[in-house]
Amino acid sequence: MIEKKDVALERAVLIGIITKDQDEEKSKEYLDELEFLTFTAGGYAVKRFTQKMEMPNSKTFIGTGKMEDVREYIEANNISTAIFDDELSAAQERNISKILNVKVLDRTNLILDIFAQRAQTSYARTQVELAQCEYLLPRLRGMWTHLERQKGGIGMRGPGETEIETDRRIVRDKIALLKSRIKTIDKQMAVQRGNRGKMVRVALVGYTNVGKSTLMNVISKSDVFAENKLFATLDTTVRKVVIQNLPFLLSDTVGFIRKLPTQLVDSFKSTLDEVREADLLLHVVDISHPNFEEHIASVEKILGEIESNNKPTIMVFNKIDAYQQEPIDADDLATERTEKHYSLEEWKSTWMSKVGNNALFISALNKKNLEEFKKRVYDEVREIHVTRFPYNHFLYPDYEEED
Template sequence: MKEFVISEVKAETAVLVGLITQEQDEAKTKEYLDELEFLADTAGAVTVKRFTQKVQGPSQVTYVGKGKLEEIKQYIKMQEDAADDDPTGETQPVGMVIFDDELSAKQMRNIEAELKVKILDRTSLILDIFAMRAQTAEAKTQVELAQYRYMLPRLQRLWTHLERQGGGSGSGGGKGSVGLRGPSETQLEMDRRIILHRITLLKQRLVEIDKQKTTQRKNRGRLIRVALVGYTNVGKSTMMNLLSKSDVFAENKLFATLDTTVRKMVIDNLPFLLADTVGFIRKLPTDLVDSFKSTLDEVREADLLVHVVDISHPDFEEQIKVVEKTLSDLGCADKPSMIVFNKIDAYTWIEKEADDLTPSTKENVTLDELKKTWMAKMQGDCLFISAKEKRNIDTLREILYQKVRQLHVQKYPYNDFLYQVEE
């Protein structure tokens, strides 16, 4: 009997590229590339190599300099040769090169022509993840709109790429291949009109969805709205599940939540609405912010923002700044808010001896000491919790109750009956 062996599908391998500039030092570039690797992992790719270059700014032609591009090219060739010579099939050729900034059409075209592998930038990678994560009609429409907006100025490059792939078949696609002329301007203009028409239709569809959601929000009654906000993957969905006893999808991946989930909560007979929103990230593409306007309306219309921070992340201070800037861009900087430092179970520290005179660092500060730091004084109210381990959750509920009650009395002064708690 003939045996059929199902071979395991291997993840694509990726190379990451970033720049060290006057505005972005080596440490910051490493942090950004760490995040880019997490994004690649979320998208299903395995990072095998990183390349950085110290320059004044990105090259308008190829992002990195010619020497660095040649170095990347040689590495790709080396990996390809190693894969060909590996009888076990364990060695994988480089499937894609991912750049940590958004590339122009010209940069993409030139880099792709030189490296001859799939080229992605940070924006296109995030768009891929959003497309993969989108579940509802609204999220799918928002992602599609952002993709078309990203694609529109890059039509020439896309056509050149398709022509090169098509002309290469049968001839190896090497130098000297004939029939590689680009499409006519008429064809490009036709595709441009098709995409513009599609963008118009998607915008209209989002307006209709937004009207429906606005009606839904009005029908929620006279309830205070609380929105969980924060950087992506800080534990908002886990916290949502714990507080509201719901079953919102939570995973240790970036952008696990795209659609805003709203649940009705009751603490000591005080009802309010709790919303879990899409996570923010550094260099969030403008097209995504614009496309997800209706989703972010939950943040705009919230009465109270609960800013969730992953205290175990080595760069949580920077993440706080990113979230605060995004909230400011949305016009929400002045809203009542509180900050919740989550994942204290993953935060590592060392108890200092009494005679230890070494300066305090993140590694040797206890949680009791943390409560006396600048973090504990942020925005008036600050709390350290572990949603995963359910630590300090009762205290969180008490603070939420006090804040929601205060806001309700201010907003609906004649609804005092809500606070008649049965003894």
Template sequence: MEVGKLKEDLKGERAVLVGAIVQNQSEEEAIDHIEELEFLAKTAGAITEKKFLQKLQNINPKTFLGSGKIEEVKKYVLQNKIDMVIFDEELSPAQLRNIERIFEIKVLDRSNLILDIFASRAQTSHARTQVELAQYQYLLPRLTNMWTHLDKQKGGIGMRGPGERQIETDRRIIKDRISLLKKKLKEIDKQKAVQRGNRGQLVRAALVGYTNVGKSTIMNTLSKSEVFAENKLFATLDTTVRKVVIENLPFLLTDTVGFIRKLPHQLVESFKSTLDEVREADLLIHVVDVSHPNFEDHHRVVNETLAEIDKKDKPTIVVFNKIDAYKYVPQEEDDLSPKTQENYSLEELKSQWISKIDNNKCVFISAENKTNFDELKHVIYEEVKTIFQVRYPYNNFLY
């Protein structure tokens, strides 16, 4: 059988997704979050069969959901022979253990799912080391779940002791592995720092943004290269640096890993060296998918993440991508309800954002169709030229 045919015949694991509508959160926002979880599950290869949402005053510290909802999910899981349940929050070790006992199938949380996607996407030794470190840091406090099968053995004389000793052995092995991976990353970080230092004094620009907004497509067009780009979350994990020349002005352009809400803190910690490309950039090019219903929220999440990893106030160009996919639904004249995003035309959105952001640093494009790409190149050129002029005030031969 051909490999391609074999892949088509293989079916993904069937999953149900579980989320909560908590205080100070609208139902629309919760639905958007669980739809993003569905996209994450699809990226990992799972097939979503059903989504469950429950409105909660407080998350249940034992089972995340209330008892009635847990039973409803369990009934559906049993009747439909579901393979796994995925929660849209990071579960505590106790919650994970309790929920696994109830469902008796695989249970994942959002962090675990994202880590799994990162593991499948990591191509280089650097990325694989970063992801492995994050996975072990996530796993360490949850080791007891690996030994819950001992609880089901009745009259197992001597079983509890060896079980506990095995957990301690595993914990020690993982701690040693974490220590080794941290040392390995320090060595890689030194090499990366040397590489960055050897790039000379060229201006550095970094593409940043929410995952799957089209950064790699923009990178390919500007640098005339072939960086991997795909309509899936986290298509890019390793930073890619290319030399770009616009008119007569050369600069370095970096494509970075995409951000996402509720990004596991273990990943942020282990990907510090990758994020150094953002810290050391002279110019940020913040790409936003304007066709997404919640692009404003994505814009905010990225800005908050950037503020965490880099305190410097850097010049930033905001690029609203995918204008070809933007959907405009005119509001009826007799409709007195407040306008939603889709009720604004693209021109109205442009006016709003140009008033919020410096007119010279806000561009609306389609990377796929190369619409307004000349305008984007001109804006980047002007920003890079300004930085170059400040850095080399007497070298005016380039401009």
């Protein structure tokens, strides 16, 4: 559980379900992530509710008995927000709000709210506003009936505040305007990318909060914002990096997450273009996270959706300083030894051994194994560059370790 450090944080309850496709362990993991999202947005998860179901209730997501338990707890404990782990339909959100009489959010709304907080440039704010408007449009009817009593906070930033009293026509017009604005900016950014010349482009990709920005700061000697919260980086940052005497462009992109709202994937097209147009991907993984393999699968799924899964890729397993092997009692013969009991060396001998030279183990925070990392990146970038400019091969000799 995340420690409560600020009494001003919104008090929230989290609600998820256990199904045949999402067992109890996976449900707990998703709720852990939802709690971190809630904390990032400015809330504090007071309690969790879960229910075993074959499928979500079409009217209220969870059953009537469990919903009554939630309602009673909310009334007795001064709870202001109920957050559901899956996207709610407009009808579900409307029905639940009438029962609970508090602000009701789903995972998508929560992520959109965090993006609204994190957006720094006008372009990022336009992208987020478009995603929020597209999310808002089918929910206008329900919002008319229950959002008039909500006074800001999580889920109410950005267009949620300004568009709440508008009708569908006005929101559609706003969506058309935002799409037109983004299309214009996309063309400008495409020209900017074209003006970068033929320099090799390297993109940092990975799940959110895996240390991409920290790694960016270390190897580019820049000062990109990094924080132990989800989606600390939203705007793509591009830096010219020189390793030895070899220059290349390095971009730090927005982190991915499971159940990433479709609206964000669509509206952040230009941000993802940095990944599409990269010559080399550095897939950063937080190996200290107990479910890092699922994070890898989620990132690879999104890379496939944007047709970038076949690019040259180096797997960078970060945070080795934080990795903890779960101990096993030698006298407890009933405990089955699983992946959570593996040491780092044992992990390296699993499927990671097949990745071979394309798997690196580092700590960006403690600068551990960074020399090996820089050498591997240098070699890969050099190969791409020499292929592009064969007559320049003599300019870039083999990598020499720094003193």
